[in-house]
Amino acid sequence: MENTDGISLVGGDASARKMKKSRRCKHAIYNDHFQNFKRYALPKAQLVIADIPYNIGKNAYGSNPSWYVGGDNKNGQSELAGKNFFDTDVNFNINEFMHFCSNLLVKEPKETGKAPCMIVFCSHMQQFGLIDLAKKHGFKGSIPLVFYKNFSPQVLKANMRIVGNCEYAVLFYRDKLPKFNNNGKMVFNAMPWPREQVSKIHPTQKPVMLLQQLIALFTDPGEVVVDPCCGSGSTIIAAKRSGRSGYGFEIKKSFHRDAIKWLHQEGSQGSFLDVLDSAIA
Numbered sequence: 001m002e003n004t005d006g007i008s009l010v011g012g013d014a015s016a017r018k019m020k021k022s023r024r025c026k027h028a029i030y031n032d033h034f035q036n037f038k039r040y041a042l043p044k045a046q047l048v049i050a051d052i053p054y055n056i057g058k059n060a061y062g063s064n065p066s067w068y069v070g071g072d073n074k075n076g077q078s079e080l081a082g083k084n085f086f087d088t089d090v091n092f093n094i095n096e097f098m099h100f101c102s103n104l105l106v107k108e109p110k111e112t113g114k115a116p117c118m119i120v121f122c123s124h125m126q127q128f129g130l131i132d133l134a135k136k137h138g139f140k141g142s143i144p145l146v147f148y149k150n151f152s153p154q155v156l157k158a159n160m161r162i163v164g165n166c167e168y169a170v171l172f173y174r175d176k177l178p179k180f181n182n183n184g185k186m187v188f189n190a191m192p193w194p195r196e197q198v199s200k201i202h203p204t205q206k207p208v209m210l211l212q213q214l215i216a217l218f219t220d221p222g223e224v225v226v227d228p229c230c231g232s233g234s235t236i237i238a239a240k241r242s243g244r245s246g247y248g249f250e251i252k253k254s255f256h257r258d259a260i261k262w263l264h265q266e267g268s269q270g271s272f273l274d275v276l277d278s279a280i281a
Helices: 014-018 034-040 087-091 093-103 129-136 210-216 234-241 253-269 274-279
Strands: 003-006 023-030 049-050 117-123 143-150 166-173 191-192 226-227 244-248
Touching: 003 093, 023 234, 023 253, 034 093, 049 093, 049 210, 087 117, 093 117, 093 129, 129 143, 129 166, 210 234, 226 234, 234 244, 234 253
Parallel strands: 023 244, 049 117, 049 226, 143 191, 226 244
Antiparallel strands: 003 023, 117 166, 143 166
16 A cells, blocks of 8 residues: 655745755555565665564563463463464564565665664663674664653552563664764653553554654655564554654554555655644654
8 A cells, every 4th residue: 555645835935946856755565574575665764664573472461461361360371361462473583574675775875974774662671682693683772762651551569569660772873973863952862751642553552643753853855764573554654644654564454454454544644744743844
């Protein structure tokens, strides 16, 4: 599925005239494995965002009330007890993923301040292994990222232990520091996790607002964002709202169907003002 948005500004001031030339952004989510990306003639990406499997196996719901019927241990275990989040996690090949990302990012530019990067959400235990592996695929630099919440999903035995309220990611780049649209402000590697009141399509769905912040930091309007494991499609929604092209891959048919539906709804609601604001900024 693919759609195209055109931005065309007509006005009297200089900034409007400057944007008169239409910049077209495309958005597509493919029900396919990212290894098959050559089928789709994707443009090179300025930013890759991915939420890879956390390899927590049968304990995926271990700290979540969903482990029990109705979220209450008095009711006994639910059908989710002892289950993986997804049956596809077992076959995830991290080396193939790194190779894909290395190939799909734009070439390292000669100029500073224009280099691409990728952001990989992961468990805190995966960070150092990913950093070592990424170096073998040409990603020499890395920056750990922490996103802190004002809530915790680890409600079981919460009064008996310290509970987790953070999500983790690593930003990877090749040689030069990546493009950084910080507007002269200091950006910390510990960032607040915005809480959105939306129905979740995917168990590990990331907030669109958070993804928009990352996209705004590391890309310019009209550039390309790719999510190889896009799940709910929230990365593509964030790219669309930010005036960037977005391409995603999702192999689970049910998630792909719901992601496509969300993308269609986003188009019908008309995010022109969001795209326009991002393009002018």
